[in-house]
Amino acid sequence: MTDHTYSMDTQHVAGGDGDVEEEMDEMLHPAKRDRINKDHTPIKQQQLKKMKPSKEPEDTYSKILQTMQVLSLKIDEQTELLKSFERRIEANSVACKVNREDIGALQEKITVLQRENSQLKEASAEHARYKRRWNLRLIGLPEKDGEDTREITLGILTRIVPVSIERLRESVDTVHRLGRRGDAASANYIPRAIITQFGMRIVRDDVWKKSREARVCREMHIRFKEDFSKDDREARAKLWPRIQEARKAGKRAFLKEGYALIDNKRVDPD
DSSP: OHHHHHHHHHHHHHTOHHHHHHHHHHHSOHHHHHHOOTTOOOOOOOOOOOOOOOSHHHHHHHHHHHHHHHHHHHHHHHHHHHHHHHHHHHHHHHHHHHHHHHHHHHHHHHHHHHHHHHHHHHHHHHHHHHHHTTEEEEESOOOOTTOOHHHHHHHHHHHHSSOOHHHHHHHEEEEEEOSOOOOTTSTTOOOOOEEEEESOHHHHHHHHHHGGGOHHHHHHTOEEEEOOOHHHHHHHHHHHHHHHHHHHTTOOEEEOSSSEEETTEEEOOO
8 A cells, every 4th residue: 555655656756747737736725726827938038229319408408509609699789789888978978078168168158248238238328318418309399281390499499598599500400200290180199299409418408407497388388308218218207206205205316317316326217
């Protein structure tokens, strides 16, 4: 019995690999036998192919370099533009400095010219006043067609000053009416004034002084006035109320050519 058992074991051993595997399968648990893959055979592991390096990094570097070059060119252009602005600003600063100096010089010249102009205007006005000091205005004498203004005026003057008509003819230079003749039908018709220009200042002053109380002036409702320029007439019109006020206050007040004297102090219309 023992020999039989041994011989069976020997047969099983000698039977080959197939029998052994079957026997081992029978010895395993059924659940494990189901998980065994009998068709599996070891295979040679495949080697992975080496990937060629991509050219994308090189392209990216090239693009970055190109962009940096473009930016560098733009920066250079901006830098040159800023330098150009700096040069222009510097040139403008120099020009402004020159202009300020020129303006200062011109202002000084203007000041001098204004002072000279004021002096010339005053000199011209004084010259005009000086010439007018030989004149008298006759106010209120009615106008007539074809009148001889000179002979009429000489006839009036002979009644004001005790001078012969021959001397008056020698002393009186020109006699004429001022402005254009007005319309007699107009409600505002006023006889034009007569300008009498004397050749001798002493005769003019004598007529001016005596005409204020002359009988002929009262009878004919006429009067003689000094001949002032338009500016002087306007100044006297402005100053006359102040003269009246000063006189009422007991002060010595007089009107002059373009100004007033109040207690020997000059008063201008402005």
